[in-house]
Amino acid sequence: MEHSAPESPVRFETSPAQYRHWRLEFPTVAGLAPGSVARIVMDVVEDGGMRPGYVLKLNSYDLGVDIELADAIQRVRFEHPAVRAVVVTSGKDRIFCSGANIYMLGSSTHPFKVNFCKFTNETRLYLEELSAGSGIPVLAALNGTASGGGYELALACDDILLQDDGNSAVSLPEVPLLAVLPGTGGLTRVVDKRKVRRDLADVFSTLAEGVRGKRSIEWRLVDEIASRSRFDAAVAARLAKLSARATRTATGEGMALTPLTAQRTEQGTAYSYVTVAVDTSRRLAEITMKAPAGPTPETPEALRAAGCAQWHVAAWRELDDALLDLRFNHLEVGLIVLRTAGDAEAVRSADRSLLRMADAGDWLAREVVLLRKRVLKRLDLSAKSLFALIEPGSAFAGSLFELALAADRIFMLDDGESKTTLALSPMNFGPFPMSNGLTRLATRFLYDPTVVDKLRAVSDPLDAADAMKKGLVTFAPDPIDWGDEVRVAVEERTSMSPDAMTGMEANLRFAGPETLETKIYGRLSAWQNWIFQRPNAVGPRGALTMYGKPERAVFDVRRT
Template sequence: HVRRDHPDFFCTTSEGIRGKRALEWKLIDDLAPRSRFDEVIHERAQAYVEQSDRPADAVGIALTPLQRTVEADRIRYEHLAIEIDRNLDLAAFVISGPQSPLPQTPEDIQAAGASFWPLALARELDDAILHLRFNEGEIGTWSFRSVGDPVRVAEADAILHRHAGHWLVREIVLYWKRTLKRLDVSARSLLVFIEPGSCFAGLLCELVLAADRSYMLDGILEEDGQADLPPASIQLSPLNFGSLPMVNGLTRLQSRFLDATDDFERLQDHIGVPLDAGAAENLGLVTFI
């Protein structure tokens, strides 16, 4: 715990404070003389390594360069496309669900490498968030849509949940945790549109919960070519109930139902169940239908 008066003083003094006081005030974790600086860093790093349950001979995944195309008003990745409307100060995200069968075991996930859909999308979304924050500061509204099979997205969630104890799978979930936290603190207006053919299940349902407003279509708009698409639905998974907390330590579901414990608890009865617009509204998961 850091006392609030200490950082207040630190932030208002141009000369800063010396190491001993910074350590006493818990503004730093350790203090080392210059002669032992590298040694102390190595000791601290080694201590963290020894706490890991990752096997010493484990092989990770090489994070190959992202396939990204940046144009004047368009950014494209393999699983994500963004269109920028400068008249509306809007960046419209469209996320694509998995298009092919997913690897089922940690060994298969490792073999799939950086192309494993949950990992690939997390990297693309993280990169896009940073790109827009640093290079498109005037774009104040981000909207999110998704296209794909929600069954396959739910399957991806089930794989991550089933192998949550494996070090590699845990790192992929932590990547999502960090990326969603980055989205939470991006200081943008976030809108989500849930339409026929969308796939907001599990991991992607976190976008619905992170949004300032979410709009879900009840029914089909035949004039928009939606007649052959499945109706809009969202679906919760176990990952929504603890694996992806916000910076405050609460899940987005807990934050939404902070003063409605009964409403939060009954949501667990709907894990894995596709929810149509009426059910999603009744459960408090969307803003408008």
């Protein structure tokens, strides 16, 4: 039974008061300052699935569960500055998390599965970024078995503590049980992050029951084991160690993330700074992002006072929400046209003051920059073609120019009078690396790094001719050609195979070095998505199909 899509659109906004499957707690931990530890507790409601047809047993998750986790991480970042360590644990006895729900996967369409896996991967990386970027280390406290996606969630944490009770294990049973891969970076993190020896990783990844006790330490699968009676003390000790490493040393109030302002209709969404117009018949969505309307905060105090409705935060939360909406609720949209509007200089000025505050060590300014970095990555990783249109009145400067740099093609109007411009800011040269670890400019000019160095010295806005010469735009049609060139390019793009576009773009967007992230999104996801289509997994006798049924799977034994 396949659902074409959830009956109602998926929404990504939530808040701790609305969580059904998680609790965000701030327990008192012996030896640590009150409020310095955030505990994210997974306690999945079995009948709380996003749609009917499956039961979320054993702390298994679906998209709804993961949306709450993503929200919890974001809340810790913005709303709880005093937090210096996070612990992810389970609210159920003897089970940490058993991963993505198999029946949910079995009854989902292929596009939904792929989008779901991508979202969960993004969330796992946000956990890692919480440590690396925000300076808040994360502990996985496995008070029970962590299997599949459950262990992968633990792998995304800095340290893994496993309860040693003769039963709790870590495992990646996807291959032996389901004939698919662990879909949230498990294989990659086992060898790349935890540096488990490849032969041991091979054994581990084909062993459905997993590994427990001492062997899990010997094989580097976890960092520590602790008996049931010692477990809480071990958690506290680990948290003490981790929080000593924390580079976030903030005090004071956080910034409350209130719900977004969004007017949603069939034709799209109007947020405060972002508008999305969906044209289903043309398989097109147009996103327009506005520049700040007035002055932006120059001081940390002003930054706090302006709250989450200010451009710095709202515009990017809105874009994030818009991208997720397009990914999950508008599968037929093949192309996103990116536009900006407003005062380009206001963007550059906002960029400069924000970066100045972040460089001076203000935690909130840093979080604002990191938020933007994550949203831009989300854009890079969206399986939609992206065309940026630079037109009169647009504000492709600094941070907003990153939207264009994320695009597959950039069209810039050559108006003949240098009225249409783009501009760079320090935000283009470091704060927003892509998955490959390079800035979009560095990735663009991989053939000659000195091009980026020269661009660093460019402070004036560039007109189309100049931008074309510097390689910053793809095409610069004049006003007479503009309409047709853009129309034809759009029509041509959406006429091509959506699958081929997804694959082609994923290959062209991420030139340069491999990182854990690029491996997860490239190698792992691509193989996974292939396996998800193959009869050995999803055919009538495939392992995913036969899971939980009396008969065994039958494989086509030919290796591909």
